[in-house]
Amino acid sequence: MKYLILLHSNPTSWKHPMFLHQGTELSQEEQDARMAEFGALMEEISNSGELVDGQPLADPVLGKTIRTRDGELAVTDGPFADSKEQMAGYFVVDCDSIDRAVEIASRFPDTRDGVAEVRPIMDQSGSEM
Amino acid sequence: MTADDEIEDLLRELAQQVLGLLVRRHREFDACEDAVQEALLDAFVQWHRNGIPDHPKAWLITVATRRLADAWRSDSARRGRESRVSALTPPEQLLSPGPEADGTARGDDTLSLLLLCCHPALSPTSQMALTLRAIGGLTTRQVARAFFVPEATMGQRISRAKQHMKGADVEFPVPAEQERERLPIVLHVLYLIFNEGYTASSGTALDLPDLTGEAIRLARELHSRLPDHGEATGLLALMLLTEARRPARTGPDGILVPLAEQDRSLWDRNLIDEGTALATRALAHGPVGPYQLQAAIAALHDESASSEETDWPQILLLYHLLEQSWPSPIVQLNRAVALAMVHGPAAALKLLATLEDDARMARHHRLHAVRAHVLMMAGDTAGARAAFQKAARLTTSIPERRYLEARIEELS
Numbered sequence: 312m313k314y315l316i317l318l319h320s321n322p323t324s325w326k327h328p329m330f331l332h333q334g335t336e337l338s339q340e341e342q343d344a345r346m347a348e349f350g351a352l353m354e355e356i357s358n359s360g361e362l363v364d365g366q367p368l369a370d371p372v373l374g375k376t377i378r379t380r381d382g383e384l385a386v387t388d389g390p391f392a393d394s395k396e397q398m399a400g401y402f403v404v405d406c407d408s409i410d411r412a413v414e415i416a417s418r419f420p421d422t423r424d425g426v427a428e429v430r431p432i433m434d435q436s437g438s439e440m
Numbered sequence: 441m442t443a444d445d446e447i448e449d450l451l452r453e454l455a456q457q458v459l460g461l462l463v464r465r466h467r468e469f470d471a472c473e474d475a476v477q478e479a480l481l482d483a484f485v486q487w488h489r490n491g492i493p494d495h496p497k498a499w500l501i502t503v504a505t506r507r508l509a510d511a512w513r514s515d516s517a518r519r520g521r522e523s524r525v526s527a528l529t530p531p532e533q534l535l536s537p538g539p540e541a542d543g544t545a546r547g548d549d550t551l552s553l554l555l556l557c558c559h560p561a562l563s564p565t566s567q568m569a570l571t572l573r574a575i576g577g578l579t580t581r582q583v584a585r586a587f588f589v590p591e592a593t594m595g596q597r598i599s600r601a602k603q604h605m606k607g608a609d610v611e612f613p614v615p616a617e618q619e620r621e622r623l624p625i626v627l628h629v630l631y632l633i634f635n636e637g638y639t640a641s642s643g644t645a646l647d648l649p650d651l652t653g654e655a656i657r658l659a660r661e662l663h664s665r666l667p668d669h670g671e672a673t674g675l676l677a678l679m680l681l682t683e684a685r686r687p688a689r690t691g692p693d694g695i696l697v698p699l700a701e702q703d704r705s706l707w708d709r710n711l712i713d714e715g716t717a718l719a720t721r722a723l724a725h726g727p728v729g730p731y732q733l734q735a736a737i738a739a740l741h742d743e744s745a746s747s748e749e750t751d752w753p754q755i756l757l758l759y760h761l762l763e764q765s766w767p768s769p770i771v772q773l774n775r776a777v778a779l780a781m782v783h784g785p786a787a788a789l790k791l792l793a794t795l796e797d798d799a800r801m802a803r804h805h806r807l808h809a810v811r812a813h814v815l816m817m818a819g820d821t822a823g824a825r826a827a828f829q830k831a832a833r834l835t836t837s838i839p840e841r842r843y844l845e846a847r848i849e850e851l852s
Contacts, residue, residue: 357596358596358600360565360597362593363593364590432836433836434836434837437835437838437839439696439699
């Protein structure tokens, strides 16, 4: 079963890895610890064959929002969501249960200041009832 | 059939024979499996260019043995040991007729390879992937496509699975005691591969490996090795009886058609006859197991001209037996359907109510879909609609959601 892990963040600087720039000043030690945690997580889910995809996103100011209303196309600069927290990156994992997906998501250092969201990805397959 | 298809079919047939032979000789499953995979890729490229050689199996054995020698040589160079490489049988000797060359040992090799791939230390996803690659002869790329994951992800799963066996001398053929212990896992893995293919919707992606066909092929091989094993026979019967309904399972627009509404004239008569005969035979070869019981249930469905004419009391009895020895919420759910057909909706709703207390099941769309059907039987349209809505929200399958939305529409 595939799950999308969305990382939402409100960083002081849109510099990846974002979990190092979340407002609170982190000591070098804390920064190293977060990097090590993240590295270990990536290694674990790559080796287990659970990691399908994952990418950091560029600064929301570089985003474009596109709407077509009554046949009129409107493209505006910036993000769609009008909130302080913006999507900072995503991961797709393929794992045995949502519990495992939640466990993976909870280990992203981003959850200390920001939010991780787990969403099941819909499947093209199904069986009759 | 194109030349490439012909090469691929031949390679897939020979893959496990060559692997069986190598493991028999050299024991190390992981190294042999790598060597055979490389030889298969070499063969595909070279045979495509130069045509299929006169002795394709000998060609593969030679190339795979060379690949194995290369791997061991670099390994030994790293560790400063040469002993193992010098112990490697030269290809000429391998090619001379040995006990395995007359084909009699081949089938036993298949069983042993299945037992190796379904090592209890591996996760079900790894067991499936390894089985499809090592015995099904699929490439990592094809296995990845079948499971809709990138090739790199699948490659990781396979290499991690093989790490468990790295460098270990395996007993080959697998001893009888291990066979008894692991055979249920093999059956389960084949069943999972079948289900993976069965739920895949038709027509959305072309050129996908056919996992149901693959699972049936492997189950047939297993059955041919163990013709008197009730559960191996039962599993094959269950697959055939389920596969028989495939043409009626989806409507012209790809929507799922429930069993009760399927056009039974579309069911595959040959598969039903074969599956029913096997299911009957399997039940005669006790002890009875869950695959035999499920096959018996599938046979009762497949032999009925309509849902109304189905022998529901017999199905209810079989689910009861299944639940007594192998209880699971899904079996209970299926029993509720049979219960509704035999004793009416009230009895079924009572059983379903106990399932709603189970936290895992309460969020399972299937429970609410069954509840909706039973409520419809009871004439509670509003209740049925609400249950269908709940089911629709909980499914993660696009075709299932479409089916459930259509039901909601009908009741509005």
